[in-house]
Amino acid sequence: MNEKYPxxxxxxxxxxxxxxxxLFETDVEKASRKFYCLMMFPYPSAALHVGHxxxxxxxxxxxxxxxxxxxxxxxxxxxxxxxxxAENAAIKTGTHxxxxxxxxxxxxxxxxxxxxxxxxxxxxxxxxxxxxxxWTQWFFLxxxxxxxxxxxxxxxxxxxxxxxxLANEQVIDGQCWRCETQVTEKKLDQWFFRITRYAQRLxxxxxxxxxxxxxxxxxxxxxxxRSEGAQVEFRLVxxxxxxxxxxxxxxxxxxxxxxxxxCTYMVVAPEYEALPALVKGLPEAPAVAAxxxxxxxxxxxxxxxxxxxxxxxxxxxxxxxxYTGETIPLWVGDYVLTGYGTGxxxxxxxxxxxxxxxxxxxxxxxxLSIQNPEQNLVLETLKExxxxxxxxxxxxxxxxxTSVEARASMARFAEEKGFGKxxxxxxxxxxxxxxxxxxxxxxxxxxxxxxxxxxxxxxDLPVLLPDDVEFRPTGESPLxxxxxxxxxxxxxxxxxxxxxxxxxxxxxxxxxYFLRYLNARDDQQxxxxxxxxxxxxxxxxxxxxxxxxxxxxxxxxxxxxIHDLGLIHFNEPFAHLFTQGMICKxxxxxxxxxxxxxxKGNVVSPDELISDYGADTxxxxxxxxxxxxxxxxxxxxxxxxxxxxxxxxxRRVCETHPNxxxxxxxxxxxQAMDDIERNLHRRIHETICHVTESMDSxxxxxxxxxFIMELVNALDGFPxxxxxxxxxxxxxxxxxxxxxxxxxxxxxxxxxxxxxxxxPAGSILKTSWPQHDPTAxxxxxxxxxxxxxxxxxxxLEVDAGLSQEALREIALAEPTVQxxxxxxxxxKAIVVPDKLINIAVG
RNA sequence: GCCCGGGUGGCGAAAUGGCAGACGCAACGGACUUAAAAUCCGUUGGCCGAAAGGCCGUGAGGGUUCGAUUCCCUCCCCGGGCACCA
Numbered sequence: 064m065n066e067k068y069p070x071x072x073x074x075x076x077x078x079x080x081x082x083x084x085x086l087f088e089t090d091v092e093k094a095s096r097k098f099y100c101l102m103m104f105p106y107p108s109a110a111l112h113v114g115h116x117x118x119x120x121x122x123x124x125x126x127x128x129x130x131x132x133x134x135x136x137x138x139x140x141x142x143x144x145x146x147x148x149a150e151n152a153a154i155k156t157g158t159h160x161x162x163x164x165x166x167x168x169x170x171x172x173x174x175x176x177x178x179x180x181x182x183x184x185x186x187x188x189x190x191x192x193x194x195x196x197x198w199t200q201w202f203f204l205x206x207x208x209x210x211x212x213x214x215x216x217x218x219x220x221x222x223x224x225x226x227x228x229l230a231n232e233q234v235i236d237g238q239c240w241r242c243e244t245q246v247t248e249k250k251l252d253q254w255f256f257r258i259t260r261y262a263q264r265l266x267x268x269x270x271x272x273x274x275x276x277x278x279x280x281x282x283x284x285x286x287x288x289r290s291e292g293a294q295v296e297f298r299l300v301x302x303x304x305x306x307x308x309x310x311x312x313x314x315x316x317x318x319x320x321x322x323x324x325x326c327t328y329m330v331v332a333p334e335y336e337a338l339p340a341l342v343k344g345l346p347e348a349p350a351v352a353a354x355x356x357x358x359x360x361x362x363x364x365x366x367x368x369x370x371x372x373x374x375x376x377x378x379x380x381x382x383x384x385x386y387t388g389e390t391i392p393l394w395v396g397d398y399v400l401t402g403y404g405t406g407x408x409x410x411x412x413x414x415x416x417x418x419x420x421x422x423x424x425x426x427x428x429x430x431l432s433i434q435n436p437e438q439n440l441v442l443e444t445l446k447e448x449x450x451x452x453x454x455x456x457x458x459x460x461x462x463x464x465t466s467v468e469a470r471a472s473m474a475r476f477a478e479e480k481g482f483g484k485x486x487x488x489x490x491x492x493x494x495x496x497x498x499x500x501x502x503x504x505x506x507x508x509x510x511x512x513x514x515x516x517x518x519x520x521x522x523d524l525p526v527l528l529p530d531d532v533e534f535r536p537t538g539e540s541p542l543x544x545x546x547x548x549x550x551x552x553x554x555x556x557x558x559x560x561x562x563x564x565x566x567x568x569x570x571x572x573x574x575x576y577f578l579r580y581l582n583a584r585d586d587q588q589x590x591x592x593x594x595x596x597x598x599x600x601x602x603x604x605x606x607x608x609x610x611x612x613x614x615x616x617x618x619x620x621x622x623x624x625i626h627d628l629g630l631i632h633f634n635e636p637f638a639h640l641f642t643q644g645m646i647c648k649x650x651x652x653x654x655x656x657x658x659x660x661x662x663k664g665n666v667v668s669p670d671e672l673i674s675d676y677g678a679d680t681x682x683x684x685x686x687x688x689x690x691x692x693x694x695x696x697x698x699x700x701x702x703x704x705x706x707x708x709x710x711x712x713x714r715r716v717c718e719t720h721p722n723x724x725x726x727x728x729x730x731x732x733x734q735a736m737d738d739i740e741r742n743l744h745r746r747i748h749e750t751i752c753h754v755t756e757s758m759d760s761x762x763x764x765x766x767x768x769x770f771i772m773e774l775v776n777a778l779d780g781f782p783x784x785x786x787x788x789x790x791x792x793x794x795x796x797x798x799x800x801x802x803x804x805x806x807x808x809x810x811x812x813x814x815x816x817x818x819x820x821x822x823p824a825g826s827i828l829k830t831s832w833p834q835h836d837p838t839a840x841x842x843x844x845x846x847x848x849x850x851x852x853x854x855x856x857x858x859l860e861v862d863a864g865l866s867q868e869a870l871r872e873i874a875l876a877e878p879t880v881q882x883x884x885x886x887x888x889x890x891k892a893i894v895v896p897d898k899l900i901n902i903a904v905g
Numbered sequence: 906g907c908c909c910g911g912g913u914g915g916c917g918a919a920a921u922g923g924c925a926g927a928c929g930c931a932a933c934g935g936a937c938u939u940a941a942a943a944u945c946c947g948u949u950g951g952c953c954g955a956a957a958g959g960c961c962g963u964g965a966g967g968g969u970u971c972g973a974u975u976c977c978c979u980c981c982c983c984g985g986g987c988a989c990c991a
Binding site: 286689705770773855 | 906908909910911916917918919920923924927928929930931943944970971972973984985986987988989990991
């Protein structure tokens with residue numbers, strides 16, 4: 064055995080061994096105790112850095128642990144390979160996106176292997192290859208057929224830098240999620256997925272995901288934004304000039320129908336569709352037109368946020384409050400959003416802060432209709448709106464009801480009288496999936512002058528993305544300029560027709576890839592129902608928090624939609640989700656901490672580190688850096704610690720090789736042990752206990768590794784004695800345990816040491832994970848802490864299991880304790896058996 | 906504004922009602938060496954003290970408790986989510 068830890072030799076050797084033995088290739092047909100361990104598949108952008116590594120190292124550790132626990136583990140990997148960066152690079156350099164992408168994939172695959180991260184590569188999926196996107200297109204067709212995909216002319220988010228539209232989920236603070244450019248609004252014909260049809264189920268089923276972080280579920284709940292309220296129709300007072308209206312009433316949505324007796328005016332959004340017709344020919348019409356035109360110039364971003372001053376004008380029209388029969392004015396105001404509810408709100412200034420501000424500005428009447436519990440709200444002295452629930456006042460026969468009672472009874476009343484009803488509203492909007500870019504899956508639709516929108520027949524899939532396309536961005540889809548692609552006979556009538564020129568959002572590709580791993584090479588069907596039903600939901604999904612809404616919401620939607628197509632029989636794709644924190648690094652320029660990324664120029668490449676220290680060291684440090692769910696700062700010096708530890712362990716095995724060999728086959732017998740041996744034996748089992756627990760719960764491998772380090776430290780100066788076989792046996796047990804417990808984190812060195820310990824056949828992965836022996840944890844002597852008034856004044860070693868009385872006696876007799884209780888009365892002594900005594904004196 | 910995290914040595918952090926700072930980094934002192942690296946031994950929260958020892962200390966203030974980093978209340982700071990959603 065080489066004294067100097069020869070990591071590069073070892074690592075190359077075992078990586079080859081794992082690959083040649085197919086240790087990570089899973090027979091999905093016959094697995095009985097299955098474990099599906101999935102990591103979010105990456106976008107193949109250039110090369111991986113150590114920040115990416117965290118995700119895969121955690122996943123690899125979990126997979127290896129589960130294998131040793133006897134699970135048949137499925138760990139596949141693939142590539143989210145469509146997307147803008149490759150296309151943008153192509154525009155700059157002229158290299159085709161396919162070439163860059165496939166190149167990057169090869170690099171990243173090599174990097175993963177050098178890291179010792181193993182996958183079942185026979186199941187690799189690559190989203191940009193026709194054998195994958197063919198089925199992405201197939202799902203589009205199924206969605207189209209079931210009404211889940213539809214085309215609509217709508218105002219959409221436009222990123223002028225990406226030259227493409229964005230879904231709502233992809234706009235962060237008014238900026239493009241990818242390039243942080245300010246998003247503008249455009250009205251375009253676009254394809255949507257009707258995710259709103261699943262809003263309620265997407266919300267409800269979150270409760271069936273106890274294995275998800277609460278934080279992610281909360282974010283999804285907020286995003287879906289369900290609210291319960293009522294729709295109420297306010298009839299329009301007919302026009303004086305006798306002109307007809309497009310509809311006789313304006314419907315508003317409110318969550319506070321209990322306040323409606325305090326409603327003193329109504330407001331519609333500037334974009335309210337019937338507004339021009341409602342005011343046509345009235346003296347107010349020009350002012351209304353001027354106002355809507357002006358607010359239309361503001362972007363959606365400028366209009367959102369409560370900082371903007373609320374503006375509005377009177378429309379000249381009046382409506383009737385159906386509860387009071389009262390006539391109130393109809394205004395148009397820029398604080399009303401067109402996309403939410405009905406685009407019209409009833410205004411109750413006394414009980415809504417926004418209505419309050421608007422009414423004060425335009426001197427509209429304010430009326431109290433809710434009283435607070437103290438009964439001290441007085442209109443004349445009201446300084447701001449009272450927006451909490453209370454008891455109804457000035458509300459006819461509803462007066463005296465609580466807000467909660469009134470919301471139910473008043474909705475019922477509206478329904479009986481026929482002017483309204485209780486309704487539910489969602490904030491979630493449909494998912495816009497068209498992209499005016501080249502490097503994506505073509506939308507399988509043909510436009511025929513005679514037949515209109517015609518879906519491409521399934522037998523004609525895939526609609527191949529042509530290679531030879533000028534993809535310089537013009538704001539129009541590049542495919543439009545490719546006649547060979549665009550011109551196609553209508554699948555229905557055969558006459559010349561044109562293809563859809565947009566491609567699909569890449570989030571569509573990633574919404575179903577976890578199903579495809581089960582039958583990645585199957586060219587007959589998109590998914591294999593039987594295998595999916597057996598292997599999914601995914602047992603453990605691991606990825607970044609940045610997908611809390613985006614990918615994780617879309618994937619849940621796809622799963623439900625595919626379930627409803629009858630292709631799978633589960634409703635949720637991921638049973639347990641773990642979101643790891645980002646690896647950050649201080650910028651050399653400004654000293655600030657940033658997420659490690661190429662654009663920030665603070666990436667650390669694994670390649671050089673692995674060459675210098677070895678993959679096991681890099682893995683160990685990455686896991687040791689801190690609790691995995693939290694962000695962490697990468698510190699190049701920190702890696703020294705991990706390196707020292709592995710070298711120390713290596714040397715220890717080397718130097719005590721004869722002792723270890725001699726102890727082989729000698730069983731650990733606690734009955735035959737002396738105190739030294741029993742203490743080490745206990746430590747061994749405490750360590751097993753702790754490491755196993757972190758494996759099964761929160762993945763806090765930082766403390767798991769610390770425990771293993773402590774066990775190794777405990778071996779320093781351990782007195783090996785030739786005449787005591789149990790010495791060697793316990794020592795050997797310690798080393799074997801360290802190697803086994805370390806193997807998910809530092810697999811190469813673990814394999815090598817395991818072999819050195821005399822297990823020549825096969826892999827440590829085939830060995831069982833160690834079990835702790837509860838009897839080994841029992842101590843016969845314990846250290847008792849003695850406190851006086853909560854302050855530590857001494858400690859004592861005593862036999863375990865002494866009675867409270869006995870411990871009290873012993874403690875009070877201690878000279879150091881005497882000093883602190885002298886001349887004082889002992890009021891109380893709290894005894895925590897085998898742990899602590901606190902004497903309260905005064 | 907609402908909701909969720911977080912705030913502990915020089916640094917990454919540990920402890921979830923019972924010894925604050927495990928484990929690691931860095932620093933310092935020592936051993937080995939011609940020297941350096943590597944390795945090994947030791948010190949390392951602050952203040953007082955020659956030492957024994959004492960006092961203080963987990964963002965701030967208050968509370969509950971024999972005992973609080975941990976539970977409760979108020980506030981401050983940092984990060985994230987939602988936000989004119991009626």
